[in-house]
Amino acid sequence: MSEIAAGYAFDGPALDLGALLWDGSCHPDAPVRVPLATLNRHGLVAGATGTGKTKTLQLIAEQLSAQGVPVFLADIKGDVSGISTPGQDGGKVRARAAEVGQTWEAKGFPCEFYALGGTGPGIPVRATVTGFGPVLLSKVLQLNRTQEQSLGLIFHYADAKGLELVDLKDLRAVVAFLVSDTGKAELKGIGGLSTVTAGVILRAITALEQQGAGAFFGEPEFDTGELLRTADDGRGIVSVLELPAVQDRPQLFSTFLMWLLADLFHDLPEVGDPEKPKLVFFFDEAHLLFKDASKAFLESITQTVRLIRSKGVGVFFVTQTPKDVPADVLAQLGNRVQHALRAFTPDDAKALKATVRTFPNSPYDLEEVLTGLGTGEAVVTVLSETGAPTPVAATRMRAPESLMGPVAPDVLDAAVKASPLYGRYAQAVDRESAYEKLTAEQRAAEAAAEEAAARAAAGQEAAVPAGRPAGTASSGGTGARAPEEEPSLVEQVVGSGIFRSLARSVGTQLGREITRSLFGTARRRR
Secondary structure: OHHHHHOOOOOOOEEEEEEEEEOOEEEEEEEEEEEHHHHHHOEEEEOOOOOOHHHHHHHHHHHHHHOOOOEEEEEOOOOOHHHHOEOOOOHHHHHHHHHHOOOOOOOOOOEEEEEEOOOOOOEEEOEOHHHHOHHHHHHHHOOOHHHHHHHHHHHHHHHHOOOOOOOHHHHHHHHHHHOOOOOHHHHHHHOOOOHHHHHHHHHHHHHHHHOOHHHHEOEOOOOHHHHHOEOOOOOEOEEEEEOHHHOOOHHHHHHHHHHHHHHHHHHOOOOOOOOOOOEEEEEOOOHHHHOOOOHHHHHHHHHHHHHHHHHOEEEEEEEOOHHHOOHHHHOOOOEEEEEOOOOOOHHHHHHHHHHHHOOOOOOOOHHHHHHHOOOOEEEEEOEOOOOOEOOOEEEEEOOOOEOOOOOOHHHHHHHHHHOOOHHHHOOOEOOOOHHHHHHHHHHHHHHHHHHHHHHHHHHHHHHOOOOOOOOOOOOOOOOOOOOOOOOOHHHHHHOOOOOOOHHHHHHHOOOOOOOEOOOOOEOOOO
């Protein structure tokens, strides 16, 4: 026990997680801590449902805020908003504090509340389609590898021609143009786009809009630099993304979280190993991000997680078992808080054994300990100030000092509307972008076609010989028309006569091509 306790005796600033559990007893004189300076080395908070993961996030977020470090939390179930309000004193809280040697004091912490596209309570978080990029959008649309490559080609064309993809109707318009008779030539030199693939992409976009996801794409685009703010008193602001209204769309919100991280990644400068992180980002329901992800997508996640450390950002993945996280990502997570696991089924038992193998050698029987932990207890190992793993420590966690539950809806709504960011992001803006440009060209082309037809008709009428009504067939013709084929989906979108002159006009409007990052997200022009 003394050797384990010595492994957590750090000299510099550290967060207090709890007290050591050994031989069935809690030892408040043996605190388990994590150095503030190593929190940009990433981490994992895992455990079965109901074992206390959310309270652990709240505990860590409170102490980071108090140390002046901004925090991002995704609130899946709507029960993290209480971090803004002082906690409720009571017998259970006092008993836990006494067990772990904690001086408990009710405190609230500075918070901003966000919501994807304004769906639910919170300041709307939107991304432009251009900013979101083809790789992340392909995951949201559930495209296969070939379709993802075609979508990348569409983005490349739009970037090069100055066609801004602000919302989903912009993307639909560009796809439709590129498979029209006049648009096909635009992509011949770099691969082309089949009407079948275009049809799949258009259907996926339509399905996404029918789910109400269109509101998530548009302007004003959220500036992820807002997540790095501190309050006037120097405490870090806790940014809480409220997700209960979209928890039935896991592909969407998990990919949006990755967009926030990717946008931060390519906007922040290198800082090496700072004394404390610039931001700690908690990625809840992390298994949703990795589910059905392509090899390229997983490689991009791995590289982003590896490199963002040197930009001062720590990332904690939150999920049920370590096996939910790919091995290459898991290897980069130096700080571990593992709550209880269950072993009710053969699959559970297999997951338990796999979890034990991810920990350093330990004097504990970890299989027994992990299945016997109570709520609010965890097995911990972190990186010491020298970067070496600390001994594995069974830990009784401290109690959060803020409210352990949601705040009242009217309180949350008032906090959102009182934010200085509300006026900046609340109202959606629909300015001229690809759809409007292509529509204007379409109208101009149709007007020109009508004028040409009128002139031709006038000239034909003047040339009709006497005795033959204008518009009748010449001798020998029957005047009958061949039956028309049923239009395809793409043709329905493009429409009759649409985009006749677009290849001549839009196709020659050279824009400034956008530079894209690992995930294909656009570098922000500030």
